[in-house]
Amino acid sequence: MTEGITEPERSESLKTFGAVLQAFRENARHTQETLAPELGYSVHYLASVEQGRRFPTREFVERAEETLDAFGALRKASRHLTRKPGLAIWFQKWALLEASAITLDTYEPRVLPGLLQTEAYARTLFRGQLPPLSDEQVEAQLLARLERQRLLRDRPNTAYSFILEEHLFHHRVGGTEVTRELLDHVLEVVQLRNVEVQVLPLGRGHHAGLGGPIQLAETPEHEWLAYCEAQRGGQFIAESKEISVLQMRYGKLRAQALTPDDSKGLLSQLRGAL
Template identity: 35%
Template structure:
């Protein structure tokens, strides 16, 4: 069905076929043309910008950024969406989300920082097994040289993130773009004054969060049932 153009290939399929046929990358260049669009129209531009970003900085308040999600966790997130999604729509969305994680190992490496609210880590999205798998995934990702995870503890008495989640992307042209997700869609911020405010706010959030080593230890304690 893929060969006849009746079904879009799953992530990795074209790479495998290219290698099996010793095509030398000829088939891989067609990936953007044959891949099905799984993201809402308002998210397509963000997905493209993220894939090309020199740097990604994200502050999460309700659930983990897509780049950090295991397949099982992503499935649980989409199953939580209301109105409910159809099963096939959920699976397409999960595969699309997993595909964005190529950013983790892309060359040249993307510089990434993530600040996670403590309740995001404690929320057992998908149940105990999925939750534990996600925590192990975060510990593994925290070992990447180009990625830093920080936890914003509930005990913090002053908090610069009261306006909610945010993402900052640095483009290949070294421009910084702000991205804010909302209930019925999302929007970009590009004006220098807006970016200055967001950058300052994100820097303050990072300074208020636990550092990377303490955050990693916090996740380990959660996994061990000690936090």
């Protein structure tokens, strides 16, 4: 997916949160080197949050709140964070929804969805972006993507469904070794009980996804929302009529794709052929 293709930005809310965190850390007589291990994060991660260069995870906020005895200040400050470095402006709203959804359905015909990418595959995409990105921009976007991927394991009660085009693996983005690693990674991820992957095989002909990628999410309040992305922007969809159309298409795609078990078999065959 193209989500995350933009220059990382620092918002005032991120910088403010970082300053508040630093103040509580110093008040507790911690250095970054002594606090980071207690939080279970790296010194680099902690420093990036304090500098307003990285969006803290909810887990990080909770651990910092408890470890520093911050009187609820860090929790309250985190509610006002508005920008996530490494994510495109048009994708940030969907990323927030993605982090709380109880169902997430994804059909992506262009590249592997961000939640399934390996570091090497994602790095290849970012390095090939036009206009070219700086090394700092590549790293910021890569970190944001890898952080998002924790959702698959951190949210075991969320049902993730992915429909992938077989041709994505034949492109061999990044070369044969990167593709081998990618297939191994997808085959590992599908072992998770909350993740289902179906492959749309070559030669399927006409199918319900020819109109482009589809992302659907169900909120904890059981409201359905959708997101469709183009090269330079994304459309957040809340209108029930449009949601119904996309759900109909996604449902048809699931019927047209291979079953999850047959999809695993095909992915294993592709891996063995490399």
